[in-house]
Amino acid sequence: MSLARAGAIMVKDLMSAVLLLGSYSFFLSLVWASQGAVDVAFVEAVVGAGLATVLFLLTLFGTAPKDTRLQRPPPSLITLIIFPLLGVLLLYAAKDLPGFGDPNSPASLHISPTYLEQSYQDTLTPNVVTSVLMDYRSLDTMIETVVIFTAGIACALLLRRQA
Amino acid sequence: MIRPHDSIIVQTLGRFLVPVVQIFGLYVLFFGQYGPGGGFVGGVILGTGMILSVLIFGHSGSRGQIAKKVLHADGVGMLIYAGVGGLCMIGGGEFLNYANLEIPGLETASRRSLGIVLTQIGVAIDVAVTAVSIVFSLSAEEVIEDSINV
Known part of the structure; x- marks a missing residue:
C-alpha cells in the first residue's frame, strides 16, 4: 500500500x-x-x-x-528538517492512544454503549452505523448533503463555460 | 463532448453492465439498514452507472440524454431530506425527529425506520445528481472547442 x-x-x-x-x-x-x-x-x-x-x-x-x-522543484532544507520532526512527534503522541478495541478507552465509554444497545429498539435498524448516521446524527448528515450540493453547484458554475 | 465509443465489445458490455450497476446501487441504497451501505454509497453507485453510460454511449446517445434530464433534479434530494425534517416539525416534534412523522398505524420505531429510508433516498438523489453534474461540467469544455473548430 x-x-x-x-x-x-x-x-x-x-x-x-x-x-x-x-x-x-x-x-x-x-x-x-x-x-x-x-x-x-x-x-x-x-x-x-x-x-x-x-x-x-x-x-x-x-x-x-x-x-x-x-x-x-526539489524540497527545501526547512521541509527536510521539519517534516521528519513532525513525524517523530506524531509517533511519540500515538504511543499514548488507547489500544485498538480497548473497552476502557474514552471513545467506547461515553455514549457508544447506549447506541449499540438501544438502536434496534429505537429505530428497527440492524445496522448501527446507519441508525447513528441517519437518525441520532441526522442533522450532521443533512448539512453534509448541503456541502455536496454546494460542491456540485460550484463545479457547474466554475467549469461550465457555455451560457 | 464525449462521443460514443467505437469498440463493439465496450458497447455490448456497457449495455449489459449499466443496468446491473444501477440495480446494485438501488440494492445498496435500500439495504443500508441491514448491511453495509446507505444513501451516500448507493447514490454514488447510481451516479457512476449514469457516468458509465455517458462515457460509453456519448453525450448525444439516448442514455446521455436521460442523464442530462436527471440534472434538472438538482436540489430535489435536499428538498426531500429537509422536507422530512419539516414534516417532523409539523407532526409536533423537533426537526428531523422521525418519531413525530404523522403516519397512522405505525409504531414509533418503524416511523423512525421509515424516516431513515426517506432521508437516505434524499441523500442518494443529491449525491448521484452531483456526481453526474460534475462529470458534465468537466467534459462540457470540449463542446466549445468543437464548435469553434467547426
Whole structure:
C-alpha cells in the first residue's frame, strides 16, 4: 500500500499517478474492511477507487497534453528538517492512544454503549452505523448533503463555460 | 463532448453492465439498514452507472440524454431530506425527529425506520445528481472547442 502511495507521489506521468492513487484507495478499503469498518471500506472503494479516478481522468483529458508532465522543484532544507520532526512527534503522541478495541478507552465509554444497545429498539435498524448516521446524527448528515450540493453547484458554475 | 465509443465489445458490455450497476446501487441504497451501505454509497453507485453510460454511449446517445434530464433534479434530494425534517416539525416534534412523522398505524420505531429510508433516498438523489453534474461540467469544455473548430 505504501508502495502505491509513494509511487503516486514520485511518478512523473500524471496518468499513472491517477491510476496508482486509485489502487491505493482500493488497498486502503481492504485495510478498513480488515479492521471491521465495512461501511467505511465500501465508501472508500466506491468513491476513492471509482468516482475520484474517473473525475481525475476526465480532468486530465480536459487539459492540454503538454500539462501532463510535472516539473517539481526539489524540497527545501526547512521541509527536510521539519517534516521528519513532525513525524517523530506524531509517533511519540500515538504511543499514548488507547489500544485498538480497548473497552476502557474514552471513545467506547461515553455514549457508544447506549447506541449499540438501544438502536434496534429505537429505530428497527440492524445496522448501527446507519441508525447513528441517519437518525441520532441526522442533522450532521443533512448539512453534509448541503456541502455536496454546494460542491456540485460550484463545479457547474466554475467549469461550465457555455451560457 | 464525449462521443460514443467505437469498440463493439465496450458497447455490448456497457449495455449489459449499466443496468446491473444501477440495480446494485438501488440494492445498496435500500439495504443500508441491514448491511453495509446507505444513501451516500448507493447514490454514488447510481451516479457512476449514469457516468458509465455517458462515457460509453456519448453525450448525444439516448442514455446521455436521460442523464442530462436527471440534472434538472438538482436540489430535489435536499428538498426531500429537509422536507422530512419539516414534516417532523409539523407532526409536533423537533426537526428531523422521525418519531413525530404523522403516519397512522405505525409504531414509533418503524416511523423512525421509515424516516431513515426517506432521508437516505434524499441523500442518494443529491449525491448521484452531483456526481453526474460534475462529470458534465468537466467534459462540457470540449463542446466549445468543437464548435469553434467547426
